[in-house]
């Protein structure tokens with residue numbers, strides 16, 4: 054079967070959930086037995102999102118093959134079983150870069166190089182290279198909002214593709230907004246009408262509308278939208294606000310979206326099996342316990358910067374039927390002395406990051422976790438900071454640092470390896486993408502993974518300095534995961550601590566709601582256990598028996614030996 058393609062565009066404004074919608078369409082079609090692939094086209098000029106500020110653009114998502122990409126690829130991988138690659142995301146910058154390179158090589162034989170056809174052809178080629186024999190359905194999300202100047206070549210390219218491939222192979226879905234105006238007590242369709250008008254003016258008539266709203270659309274509103282936007286009312290779908298993002302495939306399915314897609318594209322599939330999503334949503338929405346995790350970082354006020362991490366933590370609660378509450382703790386605030394911010398959490402996590410700002414606050418949080426036996430997970434920079442903290446406070450060395458923050462400390466426990474120095478000097482970048490790791494038996498790492506060989510994704514320049522390995526190990530911070538040749542330290546863990554784990558890689562990129570990453574499952578378990586221990590301790594300390602019974606279930610008998618009946 055020739056690959057069928059769905060293009061997902063967005064109208065009215067950004068952040069309507071185009072990425073989640075594209076991912077959910079993928080999920081629904083996989084539930085019908087199709088093989089899907091997702092692609093994100095970003096109209097901005099940056100060649101890739103690797104150097105973009107997480108303040109502006111949210112998290113940089115890393116693929117197995119080492120591409121630094123848009124965070125929507127994280128949604129695609131979490132909602133489907135596909136493994137995205139560097140071909141799953143490209144930008145205007147990438148497109149122009151290749152066209153200009155071809156022009157320099159003389160490949161256009163002196164002809165005038167223009168947006169149409171050269172840029173649009175380059176876009177089409179990059180789309181079609183994913184329409185392989187093994188892909189039944191390719192879902193292409195067009196970044197930006199219809200009406201943006203920079204989106205135009207992309208919209209022109211997708212217009213041409215329907216012309217080239219025919220309506221049975223190419224479908225246009227448009228995500229739009231239907232706001233509810235409280236003063237008028239009405240759902241307003243005008244923004245949608247205008248957005249579709251804009252699309253149609255450039256030759257793209259949407260086949261399907263996904264209408265984002267705070268509620269489900271009533272039939273009369275759907276009929277009105279259909280009339281003005283020139284499509285049948287059965288092709289207008291509600292995309293209401295929901296309590297849990299993983300409910301979206303189920304909501305779309307109830308609305309009949311997948312059936313409509315199959316009808317439009319003439320796809321025959323088996324009956325959908327949505328049990329997996331029903332189970333995920335059931336677990337998410339019926340928690341029996343709560344783990345409170347403190348995330349210490351400098352981008353704490355922007356949830357989008359830690360998208361995969363937040364999701365992975367929530368996934369980690371699912372096997373325990375537990376909700377995970379995230380407490381974002383600013384490392385700057387900790388540095389100013391607000392360490393009481395750490396009092397209310399069951400576990401502490403220091404995530405990845407770049408740059409020195411906030412590092413002292415992170416170290417303070419790690420000392421707190423280490424000394425008070427609070428479960429701790431350090432990811433990438435978080436693990437590096439744990440090594441620095443340990444060298445300073447347990448090995449008692451002075452002038453310890455990561456070379457990222459100080460090129461010449463007396464003890465560069467985190468440093469640039471020689472080979473890496475060369476790469477960096479040549480303007481090269483980081484250790485990116487999936488690398489194998491060998492795990493020592495009889496370790497926390499081994500009990501987490503149940504395996505001695507794993508593969509995880511990386512995005513960093515600096516490494517643990519091997520000169521300090523023996524001293525760290527002797528004092529209790531063991532490297533229990535290394536590269537297969539033993540040269541790179543991948544995991545450290547602390548002796549005589551209930552749960553203290555640092556990894557040089559980013560496990561959050563590989564967690565899915567239906568298969569939570571084992572590190573997060575174990576970390577949330579440790580947080581829940583810590584909460585139970587704390588409750589028990591608080592209860593034992595309490596003198597008032599009735600109060601003690603209220604806070605925990607651990608007490609078998611009320612204090613004082615008084616039986617419950619009396």
Ligand code: GLN
Pocket residue numbers: 404405406407408432433434435457512513514515516
């Ligand atoms: N800044 C550190 C490095 O480059 C850690 C990177 C990260 O946390 N992703 O090694």
